[in-house]
Amino acid sequence: MEKVNLKTKILKKEIIKIFKKFGLNNNHALISANAIINAELVGAYGHGLSRLKMYCDRISKKLINPKPKIKIKKISSSISHINADDSIGFVAADIAIKQAIKNAKKTGIGLVAVKNSGHYGLSGYYAEQAVKKNLITMIYTNAPPAVAPHGALKSLFGTNPICFGTPTGSKIPFILDTSISMINRGNIRLAERNNKKIPKGVALDKFGKPTTNAKKALQGVQLPIAGFRGSGLAWMVDILSGVLTGGNHAGKVKDPFDDFSGPQNIGHLFITFKTNLFVKNYNTRIIDNIKKIKKLPKIKGVKEIMYPGQNKYKRFKMNSKKEIKVTHITKKDLETLKR
Amino acid sequence: MEKVNLKTKILKKEIIKIFKKFGLNNNHALISANAIINAELVGAYGHGLSRLKMYCDRISKKLINPKPKIKIKKISSSISHINADDSIGFVAADIAIKQAIKNAKKTGIGLVAVKNSGHYGLSGYYAEQAVKKNLITMIYTNAPPAVAPHGALKSLFGTNPICFGTPTGSKIPFILDTSISMINRGNIRLAERNNKKIPKGVALDKFGKPTTNAKKALQGVQLPIAGFRGSGLAWMVDILSGVLTGGNHAGKVKDPFDDFSGPQNIGHLFITFKTNLFVKNYNTRIIDNIKKIKKLPKIKGVKEIMYPGQNKYKRFKMNSKKEIKVTHITKKDLETLKR
Numbered sequence: 001m002e003k004v005n006l007k008t009k010i011l012k013k014e015i016i017k018i019f020k021k022f023g024l025n026n027n028h029a030l031i032s033a034n035a036i037i038n039a040e041l042v043g044a045y046g047h048g049l050s051r052l053k054m055y056c057d058r059i060s061k062k063l064i065n066p067k068p069k070i071k072i073k074k075i076s077s078s079i080s081h082i083n084a085d086d087s088i089g090f091v092a093a094d095i096a097i098k099q100a101i102k103n104a105k106k107t108g109i110g111l112v113a114v115k116n117s118g119h120y121g122l123s124g125y126y127a128e129q130a131v132k133k134n135l136i137t138m139i140y141t142n143a144p145p146a147v148a149p150h151g152a153l154k155s156l157f158g159t160n161p162i163c164f165g166t167p168t169g170s171k172i173p174f175i176l177d178t179s180i181s182m183i184n185r186g187n188i189r190l191a192e193r194n195n196k197k198i199p200k201g202v203a204l205d206k207f208g209k210p211t212t213n214a215k216k217a218l219q220g221v222q223l224p225i226a227g228f229r230g231s232g233l234a235w236m237v238d239i240l241s242g243v244l245t246g247g248n249h250a251g252k253v254k255d256p257f258d259d260f261s262g263p264q265n266i267g268h269l270f271i272t273f274k275t276n277l278f279v280k281n282y283n284t285r286i287i288d289n290i291k292k293i294k295k296l297p298k299i300k301g302v303k304e305i306m307y308p309g310q311n312k313y314k315r316f317k318m319n320s321k322k323e324i325k326v327t328h329i330t331k332k333d334l335e336t337l338k339r
Numbered sequence: 340m341e342k343v344n345l346k347t348k349i350l351k352k353e354i355i356k357i358f359k360k361f362g363l364n365n366n367h368a369l370i371s372a373n374a375i376i377n378a379e380l381v382g383a384y385g386h387g388l389s390r391l392k393m394y395c396d397r398i399s400k401k402l403i404n405p406k407p408k409i410k411i412k413k414i415s416s417s418i419s420h421i422n423a424d425d426s427i428g429f430v431a432a433d434i435a436i437k438q439a440i441k442n443a444k445k446t447g448i449g450l451v452a453v454k455n456s457g458h459y460g461l462s463g464y465y466a467e468q469a470v471k472k473n474l475i476t477m478i479y480t481n482a483p484p485a486v487a488p489h490g491a492l493k494s495l496f497g498t499n500p501i502c503f504g505t506p507t508g509s510k511i512p513f514i515l516d517t518s519i520s521m522i523n524r525g526n527i528r529l530a531e532r533n534n535k536k537i538p539k540g541v542a543l544d545k546f547g548k549p550t551t552n553a554k555k556a557l558q559g560v561q562l563p564i565a566g567f568r569g570s571g572l573a574w575m576v577d578i579l580s581g582v583l584t585g586g587n588h589a590g591k592v593k594d595p596f597d598d599f600s601g602p603q604n605i606g607h608l609f610i611t612f613k614t615n616l617f618v619k620n621y622n623t624r625i626i627d628n629i630k631k632i633k634k635l636p637k638i639k640g641v642k643e644i645m646y647p648g649q650n651k652y653k654r655f656k657m658n659s660k661k662e663i664k665v666t667h668i669t670k671k672d673l674e675t676l677k678r
Contacts, residue, residue, distance in 0.1 A: 078417060079447050081617045108418050109450050113617045136583065151644045152635040164575045174578070176571040208638035226564035232515040232647040235632070236503045239513070243624045244475065245617050250631040271610075278420045278452045278584050285582045292589040293574070296491040299547035305490045308571040 003325035011324055012037050015052065018337045022059045023066030024088070032090040035121045041319045042312045046186055047121040049326055053333045054256050055088060063263050064088050064118055070095060078107045081245075082114045086263040089120030096270050097126040101133050104272035110135075114268040115246035119143070119256050124177035124309065127165030130272050131173040138271040139163040140241040142248070144255040144264075147181045148221035150231035153208050155221050156251040159184075160237035167275060168290060168307070169283040175309030180234040182223050188214050241267040342664035350663055351376050354391065357676045361398045362405030363427070371429040374460045380658045381651045385525055386460040388665055392672045393595050394427060402602050403427050403457055409434060417446045420584075421453045425602040428459030435609050436465040440472050443611035453607040454585035458482070458595050463516035463651065466504030469611050470512040477610040478502040479580040481587070483594040483603075486520045487560035489570035492547045494560050495590040498523075499576035506614060507629060507646070508622040514648030519573045521562050527553050580606040 012033050019029035032055070039048035058064040068087035072080055072095070080099045084092035096112045103110030120126070123139040130137035143158025159179040166174045182202035191198050192214035203217035204210055211217050224230030242249025247267020254264050275282040294305050326334075351372050358368035371394070378387035397403040407426035411419055411434070419438045423431035435453045442449030459465070462478040469476035482497025498518035505513045521541035530537050531553035542556035543549055550556050563569030581588025586606020593603050614621035633644050665673075 075616055076447055079616055108415055109448060111448050111612065111616075115617070136579075149632050149635065149644055151638055151641040152632070153638050154635045156632060156635060162572070164579075166578055174574075176575055178565075178568040178571060182565075204638070225568060226517075226521075228647075229517040229564060232517060233501070235513075235646065236515055239505055239625065239628065240475075240503075243618075243621065243628050244614070249624070250628040273450065275583070277414055277418055277450075278454070279582075282582065285588070286578065289578065289582050289589045293488050293491070293495060296488065296493045296495060299490055299492050299543070302490040305488055307574065308567075 003327055004331050005323040006326055006331075007323050008037060008041075008320070011326075014334055014338065015049075018052070018056065018334070021338070022056050024059075025067070028066075028088065028091045031094045032088055035090040035094075035125055037324075038125050038316075039121055040324050041316050042122070042124075043315045043319065044122055046184065049330045049333070051119070051256075052330070053337065056337050058118075058256060058260070059088075061260050063260060065263075068092075072099060078103050078109050078111060080110075080112045082112060083246075084114055084117040086116050086118070086265075089118035089264075089266065092117035093120035093126050093268060096268060097129050097137075097139075097272075100137070100270040100272040101130055101135060104130075104135050104274060105133070108274050108277055110270070110272040112270040112272075113245035114270075115265065116263065117247070117266045117268055118264045119266065120268065122177060123161050123163035124165070124175040124312065126270070127163050127175050127177065128173055130270075131165045131167050131175070134167050134275060135272045136166045136275055137164070137273075139165075139268070140237045141268040142238050142241045142253055142266060144253050144259075145251045146185055146222055147224050147231075147234055148204070149235065150224065150228045153204070153206075153221065157224070157231070157234035157238055158253060160234045160241075162233060162237060165309070166286065167283065169287040172313045173309050174286075174290075174307050175312065177308070180224050180230050180237070182225055185222065188217050188222070192218060240269045245269060342666055343670050344662040345665055345670075346662050347376060347380075347659070350665075353673055353677065354388075357391065357395065357673070360677070361395050363398075364406070367405075367427065367430045370433045371427055374429040374433075374464055376663075377464050377655075378460050379663050380655050381461070381463075382654045382658065383461055385523065388669045388672070390458070390595075391669070392676065395676050397457075397595060397599070398427075400599050402599060404602075407431075411438060417442050417448050418450045419452075421451065421456075422585075423453055423456040425455050425457070425604075428457035428603075428605065431456035432459035432465050432607060435607060436468050436476075436478075436611075439476070439609040439611040440469055440474060443469075443474050443613060444472070447613050447616055449609070449611040451609040451611075452584035453609075454604065455602065456586070456605045456607055457603045458605065459607065461516060462500050462502035463504070463514040463648065465609070466502050466514050466516065467512055469609075470504045470506050470514070473506050473614060474611045475506075475614055476502075476504045476612075478504075478607070479576045480607040481577050481580045481592055481605060483592050483598075484590045485524055485561055486563050486570075486573055487543070488574065489563065489567045492543070492545075492560065496563070496570070496573035496577055497592060499573045499580075501572060501576060504648075505625065506622065508626040511652045512648055513625075513629075513646050514651065516647070519563050519569050519576070521564055521569075524561065527556050527561070531557060579608045584608060 015033035065086040068085035100110035145155040205216040245267035354372035404425040407424035439449035484494040544555040544559040584606035
């Protein structure tokens, strides 16, 4: 697919302009644009500009509230509950992680639940904020049905990421941000379009049989990582981010691209705590931990044992120096939305 | 392997007697015996009587302290740090989960870290205690090297379980207690003894090549679930339970069976919180969640979609009615240790 180069600064201004045109205030437009640009720069294109039109469509259809009255309820000095009032997910998550940081700085630990939110992009993006403030963080969010529970012939769990971040004593944070599905649905769609096979063990056909045929997989279900164990992890995330918070759960989170029957009401959970609660020398300890693991003998062809987040950081640094490449479809979206 | 039937009550008395003979006080012997019997009843034999001799050996060699001075340091009303003074892991974990329950009942959330502990059996056993008190819980512990980090040719991470428990509004709790290794080392040993192959994709030989040969796998390394993602989860658990708590980490936790060069100094982390922090009707919501998932169409041959913990509960109930079957080796251990 041919792509067009766009300057990051100009692109960011355009996104802000578009969001403002759709009713977001200055600050909310900036928060949303920053998150989208970040996704592009780390190479997570599925969370970047490819979603811009979807957000605007949902605002137009009054499914995302451009002027939300977001309420932060104090449960204790450590615990807060946020009703995001159907805001764009970026804004809800930004407020939530900042509150979780504040709570942890005050009491050692923060627990912040969010309801009535929407797709917020990458969990790791919010984890980075907490890690920059020298906190450890764990973040959970649910998502529209994509993965079948173990034994089921229908998708219900989202890709429900598990996210964990910690300072490392270096510039590059340890950010694990892992979905629990074997394969991205977008990749199956791509394989179908190009008439290619998908890997073994990532999807079942509509009869529940393993398939490497992309078309059959699209009619069937995607599988969680590690069978019953991955299914259990996805279920855990649905409970933590949905059942606990007051958000939708059990498959009720709507697909933002093709379900316009109501707001998504996604739930998120943010846990933060100080690194020095139990040891004085956390930085020394984590540096030592990473050093020991990196020194292990390597499998042939492996140059370096990477910790989660390292590759993403490298991509970010590299891409930040360049212009952002966008598809013609995205370019067209930008032009249409600006008008 | 032929087995001998033993009455649970009598067996428990014998274990208590043995632990007391080795210097544990009444209460610590009872806590330890209960945990071991529970492992037998849920069918987790690797955490049951097969370890009894090992615990006693380590007490004899002064690597487990039978009379520990366990210190509970209050960091805040929510947060506690426990120095287990090289106690048997069961006792440290029992004190820790009780403290975590107390903290959560008082403030809504509990965070309890433990250092200088040892192998404590099943995380799920402690999760059940919190769930019985109507709390959600997350528990992490590290363990001796068993799994190679992604890209490495040497084991470093333990089987590092991720444990999550929640009340379900029914008698049977939701307890996810999942190791991050593809296969149990004991199962590889068993396959080697019986000249059987191991499944594909669970281990590498000493050159880093995938193998189904059990002998070659034992000379090589076990793999984490889901490649880089499982490796990241194992790393997360090592950081949360080791780096953060003051316990050993980065492969320094000693194998209790064959490394007598010092105490294990395992670390654990217990997180607990109330179910009703953000919603008043958590029980109704979780009942609804489980019901919806159970109602999904099933893969051919699947009778019921089970949530984590359901099977274990059934095994426990069934086995509780019967006598415990022990191997002749275990029977001999019991007799030797009693003397």
